[in-house]
Amino acid sequence: MLVVVVITLMAALVVGSSWPAVLDWRRATAGDGDRDRAAAPGPPGPAESLEGVLVRQVIAHEITPRQYRNAMRRLAERDADRHPMPGLPGDAPPG
Known part of the structure; x- marks a missing residue:
């Protein structure tokens, strides 16, 4: 009884x-809910680069992720043509 x-x-x-x-x-x-609503970011400002425009389009579901990847691939190819990287010592020359 005493234990109880x-x-x-x-x-x-x-x-x-x-x-x-x-x-x-x-x-x-x-x-926390009030603080989360107060800290929610407003609409993003204008994009300053093509990459930013592409990211915004993916987020807004204006383009598909596959279209985004293809656009980024073409952008990387264009950049490689415009600004080729110098070869490293020991690399075989292209072609």
């Missing part, structure tokens, strides 16, 4: 001492 009383008192002590922490936690998590 001691266990009940200890459980009441644990619950009573942790209750303020639970209330603080609930208040903090309830306020």
Whole structure:
């Protein structure tokens, strides 16, 4: 009988001492939604590069990921033609 009383008192002590922490936690998590809405970014500004335009189009679902990859591949090929990288020592010459 004494064991039951001691266990009940200890459980009441644990619950009573942790209750303020639970209330603080609930208040903090309830306020997170307000902070998330306040911190949400606005509409993005104008794109400054072709890559930015392509990313914006993918995000807005104006083009498919496959179209994005193809456009990026063509962009990389164009860049390689315009600005070729110098060969490394020991590389065989092209062709």
